[in-house]
Amino acid sequence: MTTHYLVLSALLFAIGGIGVLTRRNAIVVFMCVELMLNACNLAFVTFARQHGNIEGQVIAFFVMIVAAAEVVVGLAIIVTIFRTRRSASVDDASLLKH
Amino acid sequence: MNAPTIEYLQLAPLLTVFGAAILGVLVEAFAPRYLRRAMHIPITLLSLAGAFALVIVQTVKGVPTKPSAMGAVAVDGPTLFIWGTILVLAFVSLLLLNDEDHFVPAAAAVPGSAEEERALIEGNVHTEVYPLALFAIGGMLLFPASNDLLIMFVALEVMSLPLYLLCGLARRRRLLSQESAMKYFLLGAFSSAFFLYGTALLYGFAGSVDLAKIGTALGTVGGQDALLYTGAALLGVGLLFKIGAAPFQSWKPDVYQGAPTPVTALMASGTLVAAFGALLRVFWIALGNLDWDWSGIMWGVAILTMVAGAILAITQTDIKRMLAYSSIAHAGFLLVGVVAITADPKQNALALSAILFYLAVYGITTIGAFAIVTMVRDAGGEAWHLSRWAGLGKRSPKLAGLFAFFLLAFAGIPLTSGFFGKYAVFQAAVSGGALPLVVVGVVSSAIAAFFYVRVIVLMFFSDPAPDGPSVVLPSWGTASVVGFAALATVVLGVFPQPVLDLAQSAAGSLFVH
Numbered sequence: 001m002t003t004h005y006l007v008l009s010a011l012l013f014a015i016g017g018i019g020v021l022t023r024r025n026a027i028v029v030f031m032c033v034e035l036m037l038n039a040c041n042l043a044f045v046t047f048a049r050q051h052g053n054i055e056g057q058v059i060a061f062f063v064m065i066v067a068a069a070e071v072v073v074g075l076a077i078i079v080t081i082f083r084t085r086r087s088a089s090v091d092d093a094s095l096l097k098h
Numbered sequence: 099m100n101a102p103t104i105e106y107l108q109l110a111p112l113l114t115v116f117g118a119a120i121l122g123v124l125v126e127a128f129a130p131r132y133l134r135r136a137m138h139i140p141i142t143l144l145s146l147a148g149a150f151a152l153v154i155v156q157t158v159k160g161v162p163t164k165p166s167a168m169g170a171v172a173v174d175g176p177t178l179f180i181w182g183t184i185l186v187l188a189f190v191s192l193l194l195l196n197d198e199d200h201f202v203p204a205a206a207a208v209p210g211s212a213e214e215e216r217a218l219i220e221g222n223v224h225t226e227v228y229p230l231a232l233f234a235i236g237g238m239l240l241f242p243a244s245n246d247l248l249i250m251f252v253a254l255e256v257m258s259l260p261l262y263l264l265c266g267l268a269r270r271r272r273l274l275s276q277e278s279a280m281k282y283f284l285l286g287a288f289s290s291a292f293f294l295y296g297t298a299l300l301y302g303f304a305g306s307v308d309l310a311k312i313g314t315a316l317g318t319v320g321g322q323d324a325l326l327y328t329g330a331a332l333l334g335v336g337l338l339f340k341i342g343a344a345p346f347q348s349w350k351p352d353v354y355q356g357a358p359t360p361v362t363a364l365m366a367s368g369t370l371v372a373a374f375g376a377l378l379r380v381f382w383i384a385l386g387n388l389d390w391d392w393s394g395i396m397w398g399v400a401i402l403t404m405v406a407g408a409i410l411a412i413t414q415t416d417i418k419r420m421l422a423y424s425s426i427a428h429a430g431f432l433l434v435g436v437v438a439i440t441a442d443p444k445q446n447a448l449a450l451s452a453i454l455f456y457l458a459v460y461g462i463t464t465i466g467a468f469a470i471v472t473m474v475r476d477a478g479g480e481a482w483h484l485s486r487w488a489g490l491g492k493r494s495p496k497l498a499g500l501f502a503f504f505l506l507a508f509a510g511i512p513l514t515s516g517f518f519g520k521y522a523v524f525q526a527a528v529s530g531g532a533l534p535l536v537v538v539g540v541v542s543s544a545i546a547a548f549f550y551v552r553v554i555v556l557m558f559f560s561d562p563a564p565d566g567p568s569v570v571l572p573s574w575g576t577a578s579v580v581g582f583a584a585l586a587t588v589v590l591g592v593f594p595q596p597v598l599d600l601a602q603s604a605a606g607s608l609f610v611h
Binding site for chain 2: 006009013016017020026029030033036037039040043044046047050051053055056059062063066069070073074076077078080081083084085090093094095096097
């Protein structure tokens with residue numbers, strides 16, 4: 001029965017991954033990364049159920065905390081870029097190349 | 099229910115660094131502005147020195163034979179060597195970081211605004227860089243020591259998150275600095291999501307995230323190959339990103355260029371050492387019995403990394419980008435040692451000790467090279483463009499000579515530490531049966547030597563521009579960093595045996611698990 005959840009988690013991870021690669025707005029890119037982390041959480045909880053041990057559920061809590069910390073740092077960086085450039089597009093920030 | 103046992107003495111170096119970082123946050127919160135810097139410097143430097151002393155105490159007392167903290171952290175021979183290396187590199191980078199005017203006076207102010215001007219006049223400084231650096235260093239210590247994948251993920255984030263912020267805090271060329279922070283952050287977060295999904299799949303495969311238990315499950319669990327292979331691949335992507343191996347290398351030049359140079363020095367040395375420790379632990383313990391399956395891919399990655407790093411470095415016109423590509427090439431040389439794994443523990447110990455030695459000598463030379471980059475300045479900040487370095491050898495021969503020496507060490511010329519590092523890794527790879535890889539390694543070293551020599555020729559044999567960059571008088575911090583790096587590069591190049599022996603005895607016990 002747990003297969004459905006694993007398929008859902010893989011789908012969410014793939015949607016997140018594709019989003020990171022195709023979207024232009026840094027905030028949306030970042031949201032896609034968060035989606036990927038949540039897909040991981042779903043997989044952890046499902047596997048915890050499958051194996052009948054609690055480890056996976058505990059890991060999900062750790063991941064949530066780490067994701068929250070990542071949001072703090074990420075939004076700070078993206079907001080600074082936005083204030084400087086008046087744009088949060090990842091294509092506009094292209095001074096560093098070659 | 100039993101309370102978990104925690105071996106505080108074994109974990110003391112880690113706890114010291116994290117404790118000092120928290121103390122630093124408290125200083126930020128409660129100390130008056132004018133006192134903060136004076137309080138941060140001793141806290142930071144003393145905690146790193148203290149942690150180093152504790153590592154030595156632990157080494158003298160004998161290396162633990164089983165993991166600490168209920169199997170979460172493994173303080174074994176390789177870990178202690180890596181800790182010692184990272185702490186020395188971190189101490190040296192912090193002397194560099196400690197110099198004034200590398201960091202922005204008010205990070206929240208828009209570049210060029212009146213607000214920034216005011217902060218500059220008032221002489222504000224972001225003293226937060228000290229606790230941030232300490233947190234990053236704490237993460238670097240935990241990352242290679244973690245004995246399960248959850249701790250490794252947390253350590254990866256503790257190491258990376260402060261570095262993302264530090265990258266965006268350069269005082270000059272702030273647009274570049276902010277851009278590098280954003281690129282590093284988005285790509286780093288993306289890669290850590292891969293790491294985590296790989297962890298989830300391996301947990302599904304083995305029912306545990308403990309490295310040793312995953313290793314055991316390889317032989318006992320059947321019919322779950324999809325989970326295992328996908329999980330291992332995703333985990334590998336996350337780890338290879340951190341060391342900057344091709345095809346995940348593209349962040350490195352951008353981030354190394356945009357970040358404040360002392361932060362670049364810390365990343366190029368400490369992060370690389372930590373990430374290699376973690377990579378070895380995952381691939382040798384958890385996936386060691388799977389080496390038939392991953393070593394082919396790792397061969398490809400190593401070849402691609404060495405060749406891409408060496409060839410792309412030739413096309414660079416920016417000194418920091420060139421050093422970044424050189425760091426990519428060196429990551430490739432180190433990967434040659436990683437694939438030298440066999441069923442024979444003696445051979446593995448040989449390869450491991452070679453990698454440990456290489457990491458130590460490469461890290462210290464890198465910091466020296468970046469320290470010199472901080473000293474060559476234009477009106478608008480550090481002179482990064484290679485054309486500005488033309489004729490530097492005629493204007494300040496001492497500085498150019500030292501830089502040339504560091505470059506020769508990167509190239510692996512005999513009588514520098516880089517030679518013995520490369521020799522040890524390649525020798526281990528040959529006895530591990532990876533001769534073709536070593537041939538590619540030697541050829542790319544030759545290509546790499548070409549662009550190092552090109553810079554040396556540019557510095558010594560072309561005429562200086564009339565409006566060329568000025569070489570600032572180094573502070574005692576920067577001067578001692580350059581001095582220490584040069585000394586270490588010479589001594590380890592002429593008399594490497596003590597450190598080689600140390601690496602050998604550290605690697606002798608391999609990883610405990």
